[in-house]
Amino acid sequence: MRTRRGHATSLHGALGVMPLLAFLAAAFYFPLASTIAGSLHVQAGGAFGFANYGKFLGSHAGLETLALTLLLSLAATVLAVGLSLPLALALRRPFRGKGTILFLMMLPIIIPTLVGALGLLILYDRAGWINFFLVRVLHVLKQPLLVDYTIPGLVIFYLWMFFPYGALVILSGASSIDPALEEAGAVMGARPLLMFRRVLLPLLRPSLLAGAIMIFLQCFGAFSVPLIAGGDHQPIAVRIYTVATVFLDWNGASAMAVVMGVIQCVLVIAYQRMNRAAAGGQQA
Amino acid sequence: MSPARAAASVPRLALTLAFVLFITLPFVMVLLQAFGAGWFGMRLLPAQWTLRWFGWAIATVDLGQVLVNTIAIALIATVVSLVLAIPAAWTLARHHIPFKSVLITAILLPRMIPEITFALGVAKVFYALHLTNSYLGIALAHVILAAPFAVLVLASAFETMDPRLLEAGQVLGCNTRQLFQRVILPLAMPGLVAAALFSFLASYNDFVLTLLVYGPDTVTLPVQTYLSIGGGYTSVASAISVILLIPSFLFLFGLLRMVRPENLLGGLKGA
Amino acid sequence: MTPDPIPRLALAHVRKTFGVFVALEDIVLAVPAGMFVSLLGPSGCGKTTLLRLIAGSIVPDSGRVLVDGEDVTAVPTWRRNMGMVFQSFALFPHMTAAENVAFPLEVRREPAAARQQRVREALALVHLERHADAYPRQLSGGQQQRVGLARAIVYRPRILLLDEPLSNLDASLREELRFEIGEVTHRLEITAVYVTHDQREALALSDRIAVMQSGRIVQFGTPEIIHRQPASSFVAGFVGYANAIPVDIEAGSARLRTGEAVLRPADPRGISGPAIAFIHAGDVALRPVAEPGENRLLCRVAALAFMGDHIEYVLEHLPGLRLKAQVRSDSGIFAPGDPVAALLPAGKLVVVPGEGPGRDGPAG
Numbered sequence: 001m002r003t004r005r006g007h008a009t010s011l012h013g014a015l016g017v018m019p020l021l022a023f024l025a026a027a028f029y030f031p032l033a034s035t036i037a038g039s040l041h042v043q044a045g046g047a048f049g050f051a052n053y054g055k056f057l058g059s060h061a062g063l064e065t066l067a068l069t070l071l072l073s074l075a076a077t078v079l080a081v082g083l084s085l086p087l088a089l090a091l092r093r094p095f096r097g098k099g100t101i102l103f104l105m106m107l108p109i110i111i112p113t114l115v116g117a118l119g120l121l122i123l124y125d126r127a128g129w130i131n132f133f134l135v136r137v138l139h140v141l142k143q144p145l146l147v148d149y150t151i152p153g154l155v156i157f158y159l160w161m162f163f164p165y166g167a168l169v170i171l172s173g174a175s176s177i178d179p180a181l182e183e184a185g186a187v188m189g190a191r192p193l194l195m196f197r198r199v200l201l202p203l204l205r206p207s208l209l210a211g212a213i214m215i216f217l218q219c220f221g222a223f224s225v226p227l228i229a230g231g232d233h234q235p236i237a238v239r240i241y242t243v244a245t246v247f248l249d250w251n252g253a254s255a256m257a258v259v260m261g262v263i264q265c266v267l268v269i270a271y272q273r274m275n276r277a278a279a280g281g282q283q284a
Numbered sequence: 285m286s287p288a289r290a291a292a293s294v295p296r297l298a299l300t301l302a303f304v305l306f307i308t309l310p311f312v313m314v315l316l317q318a319f320g321a322g323w324f325g326m327r328l329l330p331a332q333w334t335l336r337w338f339g340w341a342i343a344t345v346d347l348g349q350v351l352v353n354t355i356a357i358a359l360i361a362t363v364v365s366l367v368l369a370i371p372a373a374w375t376l377a378r379h380h381i382p383f384k385s386v387l388i389t390a391i392l393l394p395r396m397i398p399e400i401t402f403a404l405g406v407a408k409v410f411y412a413l414h415l416t417n418s419y420l421g422i423a424l425a426h427v428i429l430a431a432p433f434a435v436l437v438l439a440s441a442f443e444t445m446d447p448r449l450l451e452a453g454q455v456l457g458c459n460t461r462q463l464f465q466r467v468i469l470p471l472a473m474p475g476l477v478a479a480a481l482f483s484f485l486a487s488y489n490d491f492v493l494t495l496l497v498y499g500p501d502t503v504t505l506p507v508q509t510y511l512s513i514g515g516g517y518t519s520v521a522s523a524i525s526v527i528l529l530i531p532s533f534l535f536l537f538g539l540l541r542m543v544r545p546e547n548l549l550g551g552l553k554g555a
Numbered sequence: 556m557t558p559d560p561i562p563r564l565a566l567a568h569v570r571k572t573f574g575v576f577v578a579l580e581d582i583v584l585a586v587p588a589g590m591f592v593s594l595l596g597p598s599g600c601g602k603t604t605l606l607r608l609i610a611g612s613i614v615p616d617s618g619r620v621l622v623d624g625e626d627v628t629a630v631p632t633w634r635r636n637m638g639m640v641f642q643s644f645a646l647f648p649h650m651t652a653a654e655n656v657a658f659p660l661e662v663r664r665e666p667a668a669a670r671q672q673r674v675r676e677a678l679a680l681v682h683l684e685r686h687a688d689a690y691p692r693q694l695s696g697g698q699q700q701r702v703g704l705a706r707a708i709v710y711r712p713r714i715l716l717l718d719e720p721l722s723n724l725d726a727s728l729r730e731e732l733r734f735e736i737g738e739v740t741h742r743l744e745i746t747a748v749y750v751t752h753d754q755r756e757a758l759a760l761s762d763r764i765a766v767m768q769s770g771r772i773v774q775f776g777t778p779e780i781i782h783r784q785p786a787s788s789f790v791a792g793f794v795g796y797a798n799a800i801p802v803d804i805e806a807g808s809a810r811l812r813t814g815e816a817v818l819r820p821a822d823p824r825g826i827s828g829p830a831i832a833f834i835h836a837g838d839v840a841l842r843p844v845a846e847p848g849e850n851r852l853l854c855r856v857a858a859l860a861f862m863g864d865h866i867e868y869v870l871e872h873l874p875g876l877r878l879k880a881q882v883r884s885d886s887g888i889f890a891p892g893d894p895v896a897a898l899l900p901a902g903k904l905v906v907v908p909g910e911g912p913g914r915d916g917p918a919g
Binding site for chain 1: 304306307310313325327368369374391396400404424495521
């Protein structure tokens with residue numbers, strides 16, 4: 001049907017996408033354009049310029065926000081990759097309960113982030129279970145740990161919330177490695193640790209990078225978690241919200257949103273590049 | 285089992301347990317907070333079990349109305365998403381269009397960039413159009429996120445529909461209406477159901493976009509959860525969260541049902 | 556009197572189950588040094604499981620694995636000093652051919668100069684010196700498997716294991732590589748265990764064949780013995796006999812169980828009672844209608860297929876008793892429906908005791 005009616009259909013066939021495109025143009029692209037326009041709008045009447053960007057990227061508060069966002073994202077990404085790698089390696093072979101483990105791994109992604117953040121808040125509260133076990137049961141600490149509303153706390157929360165994004169990517173990469181490779185290595189005399197260092201790790205590198213980028217991407221754009229559990233610490237997504245709704249500086253917020261959007265686009269492109277590398281490298 | 289193998293499986297068991305706890309504990313906390321009373325200070329479990337927080341939620345923050353809002357908006361969003369997505373997916377799956385990949389990126393962009401980035405602009409436009417305090421308005425905002433996902437699901441469903449079945453139907457004498465009713469609809473049903481479920485879930489769970497465009501008459505469950513947390517009412521927030529979680533868990537269990545048999549098969553093949 | 560030399564590889568009553576599935580049941584095997592043994596059998600018979608058990612990837616439920624008399628059952632794979640060639644080649648994609656071959660030597664911490672020398676020798680042995688710096692994805696299937704072979708023998712392992720190494724290759728390449736495997740193992744005088752479902756590979760390469768069925772070794776012997784004196788209908792069918800005729804043997808004379816005809820095999824093997832008479836399709840001679848007699852079955856042509864240099868006939872002697880005959884195309888063509896006499900030479904008949912054809916039936 002496709003090849004037979006080729007070009008003749010393409011024009012009237014394309015009509016099918018029109019309603020959706022029209023809707024998106026009005027509800028999504030126009031607001032996006034308006035945000036970009038707003039970011040270039042200098043508050044004191046009519047003039048256009050980069051003042052809002054200057055205010056953001058040149059100010060102490062602005063740079064602090066970016067630094068905080070980067071710090072949180074990097075720390076959480078490193079930890080998340082550290083968690084995802086052994087997890088992915090362990091999940092390669094089928095075993096009883098593998099489905100359950102996969103299901104559990106998907107939970108933080110599927111549930112609304114708000115609920116996860118709430119649960120984490122309660123868990124790590126001064127009087128929550130973690131502190132209960134550390135202080136009252138195991139007697140490892142004298143005083144409860146302060147986790148909620150702190151930067152290390154946010155890193156832990158990010159870890160819980162976003163590691164599955166990377167774990168899935170790394171698992172997919174790990175699963176595509178021929179299991180015969182490890183058997184071959186063992187027969188040749190290589191211990192498992194050596195195989196990991198010389199074979200698995202090099203072959204996993206593209207997936208690890210892609211997974212890391214994916215996790216970083218999510219951490220960078222995190223909103224609900226820091227909104228609820230960040231306290232005074234406001235990474236960029238929350239700061240945008242605050243600047244817009246509390247300070248009512250819509251244009252300033254727009255500039256920040258554009259900066260964040262651009263950084264995220266760069267990350268998305270890097271991720272797609274890594275993914276392609278991961279797929280290509282397995283062809284041997 | 286040899287003693288060596290039994291010894292090797294103890295740390296593996298411990299690690300598995302640690303992982304399971306790591307993932308599930310936050311949910312357990314929400315459940316305990318939602319169904320327990322007198323749970324302050326350092327205690328393992330609440331002093332009593334109770335449903336009073338649900339009652340409080342209904343009474344103080346009008347949980348019933350919030351639930352109605354959320355479901356109504358989600359239903360409208362689902363319908364509108366499907367209406368927009370079905371023709372779009374059909375076109376993408378079965379016709380030859382120039383610049384198809386650009387088109388697909390243009391449709392999927394709302395799901396690729398962070399919500400806060402475009403929520404600002406959407407809020408401004410929707411406020412100007414007075415859409416913020418109506419079910420339709422909020423639903424339309426949700427459609428921005430739901431419709432692209434629906435298009436993805438439907439396009440893949442339509443792509444796997446064998447065109448020869450349609451030809452066979454025509455050869456056997458169906459007119460267009462009959463073809464649609466007796467051939468296309470049944471074949472497309474699983475894809476339609478999946479797209480509807482995804483759209484509903486996307487709207488029901490949405491937070492960031494809704495936070496920026498909601499009005500007093502359109503408070504949804506996620507927004508109310510946030511408001512309650514912000515006000516310090518953790519127990520009420522937990523109760524609301526439980527209701528918020530139900531569709532997600534139902535959806536996941538449905539997914540698990542479909543995934544489990546596959547895994548069983550994999551286990552046997554491994555032998 | 557000199558004692559028997561200790562076998563290079565011995566398996567003593569090895570048993571392996573996966574849950575309720577019995578993969579290997581009481582395997583006993585002894586392979587002297589330098590011998591090439593094939594494990595031949597259909598999918599699921601346990602041959603690959605047995606190979607991996609020898610390698611150490613699988614641990615038996617009971618029984619022992621002995622190498623040069625030493626019990627290695629509890630020894631982990633990386634200490635068994637064996638070599639293995641894989642069906643999927645299993646080359647490290649991020650290393651060149653030379654690096655792949657050098658890897659086991661690096662593991663053994665051989666000094667660089669000696670390493671390079673041995674790598675070069677190994678690659679020369681498989682005629683791939685010029686491709687030393689190519690990556691696996693740049694090599695053809697046949698070349699990749701040659702690298703696999705070089706990598707498996709570069710460190711002179713005690714035993715070389717080969718897991719269906721030709722199955723992933725195009726048919727045209729298989730014979731060439733099969734020849735090389737035979738040559739290399741012969742030249743290095745290496746003890747080899749070769750897993751395959753292809754009886755031609757097994758017959759061509761092996762000093763001994765172990766035919767496996769459902770987790771057991773049902774016959775162990777030289778290719779000639781397996782071929783001329785199959786122990787069961789299953790073995791006969793697997794080794795390529797296309798025709799299986801149920802008979803009753805009495806005093807060296809085999810009467811067909813259906814009908815009147817009588818066959819007199821050259822070697823009745825002391826069998827008395829129900830048996831199956833096997834004969835290759837290519838050993839059946841066809842004549843236009845003749846008088847009934849010994850080793851002669853009167854048939855009608857049911858179907859025929861012209862295959863270029865030969866013709867394959869399906870002949871019906873009685874309803875339910877069909878024969879396959881393969882004749883060169885220049886010896887005349889019979890048409891479907893023609894009466895024809897199938898001559899079964901006494902020397903080509905192989906009889907096996909038993910009631911019916913094996914589970915897998917005669918090979919087509």
